[in-house]
Amino acid sequence: MLSELTANAVADSLVRREARPLAEVEAAALVRPPALDALEALRPSSHVKVIAEIKRSSPSRGALATIGDPAALARSYELGGASAISVLTEGRKFGGSLDDLEAVRAAVALPILRKDFIATPYQVLEARAAGADLVLLIVAALDDRELRELYDLIIELGMTPLVETHSAEELDRAAALGARLIGVNARDLSTFELDRDLFGRLAARFPAGTIRVAESAVKSADDVAHYRAAGADVVLVGEALVTGDPIANLSAFLAV
Ligand SMILES: O=C(O)c1ccccc1NCC(=O)[C@H](O)[C@H](O)COP(=O)(O)O
Secondary structure, eight states: OHHHHHHHHHHHHHHHHHHSOHHHHHHHHHHSOOOOOHHHHTOOOSSOEEEEEEOSEETTTEEOOOOSOHHHHHHHHHHHTOSEEEEEOOOTTTOOOHHHHHHHHHHOOSOEEEESOOOSHHHHHHHHHHTOSEEEEEGGGSOHHHHHHHHHHHHHTTOEEEEEESSHHHHHHHHHHTOSEEEEESBOTTTOOBOTTHHHHHGGGSOTTOEEEEESOOOSHHHHHHHHHTTOSEEEEOHHHHHSOHHHHHHHHHTO
């Protein structure tokens, strides 16, 4: 499933590439104002920080929320105290798009993550051209050469890579890159099984000084407290925010 999702994302990029030549995307990326400092926004503090996600649907859960106005939802997240916003830009399974990201960019002053199956430099340039400040790299979907190439390009463009892992071996590969922002996704992207305890089992492997992100499976403040007790600096939350009251839920999560 993961490789099918990755292949689809790359295919979508190639379709857009025909519509929008590389030189044009490069030019659009270069004229954007500099990316916001996501490492500063997500810096460990006395309270847990939240990356709030714009998520319409997913392979594991199907349709979640209509989200006719992603900019309005992003403004609610900002008002509710989120530290960054994740925008799913994959269209086929998640119902997202780069248009969503551009709309969110125009609406908020928070760092924005392009959450997608990034496999090509073109997609990284697209992210910057749309106004992203962070780009997700999923270790399971990339070999070490690809990871290095994409990681370095994200940095070169002034953005921050969020390097996502799901095992000790993947965490070690993220650490070897020199990643400063590393996530452990509780969701196995092939089986969709959730394991909230995975973060805790891997927490000791994060290199000193990295920002530790617990991704997925936050349904309640208790889940946030569980991740926080295990050492998370940041939680990334999608479904609970798009299916509930985002401001009330953020307030409960930030009170942990
Ligand atoms: O959410 C899915 O079903 C999914 C399936 C396959 C690959 C990725 C998937 N989700 C992306 C994410 O990692 C989550 O959207 C994100 O961590 C938020 O998770 P949640 O709070 O559980 O919605």
